[in-house]
Amino acid sequence: MNDLIVKEQGHVGRITLNRPKALNALTHDMCKAIEKYLNLWLADEKIRVIVFDAVGGKAFCAGGDITEMYIRGKAGDLDYGHAFWRDEYRLNAKIFNYPKPIASFLNGFTMGGGVGIGCHGKYRIVGESSRIAMPECTIGLVPDVGGSYILANSSGHLGEFHGLTGTRMGPAEAILIGFADHFISEQHWEQIKDKLSSSGDIQVINNFITDPEPSTDLLDKKELIDQVFGQSTIGEIESALLALGTEWSKDVLKKIYRNSPLSLACALQLIKDQRHSRSIEEALDLEFRFTFRSARYSDFIEGIRAQVIDKDFKPEWKHSSLREVAGSEVEFMLGPLGNQSLKWKEVK
Incomplete structure (x- = not known):
């Protein structure tokens, strides 16, 4: 398919996302194709990375x-979204558990579904341009x-801060918070x-790893972030x-207020609940509880309308304030x- 460039290069199975005009947004067909190639390469001894x-x-x-x-949801077809998320989450778990090393080169923006592809492998590489975020609350969803x-x-409580505000992480923040492993200058990629x-030897990356510019602002604010975002409710x-x-604090509130109150309340509880999850499968199952219900009961359809379809950036959320x-x-x-819960026999 044209949306992916798939090559076997020596000991590498390489999957290149190829929708640059759409910022390489992930489609359902792309998810299924990526999983197909991962399954194929799992049994191929020549492919080591x-x-x-x-x-x-x-x-x-x-x-x-x-x-x-959005189109399917507006028409009352909820099965499309359910199938997309089931396949996407199965792929996320497969990447997380994949026995061969996966190296992700996270240039530019990595958000939402990009995190599911790029941030669960064992070698998550960021460079100068890397910016990672989980802004789902802005479209009436939760970080998934x-x-x-x-x-x-x-x-x-950096997780609550980033999950509720959607603040973009630079390379140092992404490593600190756990979305990336190594900084390597993009000139070497x-x-x-x-x-x-x-070589097929993943250890060759060790010769290129350096330290990114430190995130002094985040580190300076960490104690305050922990104090504020350690609260029980939104x-x-x-x-x-x-x-x-x-x-x-005014800037943080501005970021929070642009998001769906229902999504914020659910995202906060979800992140707290995830601290008890014992596996990626348990974690994805918790997320699926919200996404399965999102088109019918949350602000998801309205959020897409305001941010993506009409682009008026004036969503009419179901709740007018956080405390509602x-x-x-x-x-x-x-x-x-x-x-209706996720079934995991497909990824074992």
């Missing part, structure tokens, strides 16, 4: 292609594709891929930020799905 990269300098992958979900699992396992192809976080009354979201609504959106 998998490489994920992308065409174009702006983005590795800026998210899932949600336009089709295993992103909430990464957020939950970050230091202190093609040379590394060539060496991987000829309303308490709002109160803590309002009480501070600083330029920083009832605990029972969060419990419903994150409640067990029974026989």
Whole structure:
């Protein structure tokens, strides 16, 4: 398919995302094709390393292609979204558990669905242009594709901060929070891929690893972030930020207020719940509880309309304030799905 460039180069199985005009947004067919090749290469002894990269300098992958979900959802067809997420999450788990090393070269923006492809392998490489984010609350969703699992396992309450604000992480922040492993200057990336192809030895990357510019602003604010975002509810976080009354807290509130109140409340609880997840499968199952219900019961369709379709950036959320979201609504959106839960026999 034209949206992917797939090559076997020496000892490398290479998958290049090829939708640069769409910032390499991930489609359902791309998910299924990537899984097919991972299955194929698993049994191929010649292929020792998998490489994920992308065409174009702006983005590795800026998210899932949600336009089709909007069209289908508006027409009452919820099965399309359910099938997309089931296949995508199965792929996310497969990448997380894949026995051969996967090296992801995360140039430019990596967001949403891009995190599910690029941030679960064992060698997640960032460079000068890398910017990683989980901005799902802006479209009425929650951090998913295993992103909430990464957020939950970050230091202190940095996960809540990034999950609720969608703040972009530079290379140093991405490594600190757990979305990346190594900083390597992008001028060396093609040379590394060539060496991987000829040798099949993932350790060749060690010769190119350097330290990124430190994230002094995030480190300086960490104690404050932990204090504010360690609160139990989104309303308490709002109160803590309002009480501070600083330029920083006002900027954080501005980011929060642009998001769906229901998504924020659910994302906060989801990240807290993920600290008890024992596997990527458990984590994805928790996320699927929300996404399965999202088109019918959340702000997801309205969020896509405002941000992607009409681009008026004036969503009419179901709740006009953060404190309007009832605990029972969060419990419903994150409640067990029974026989609709994800099935994992496909990835074992």
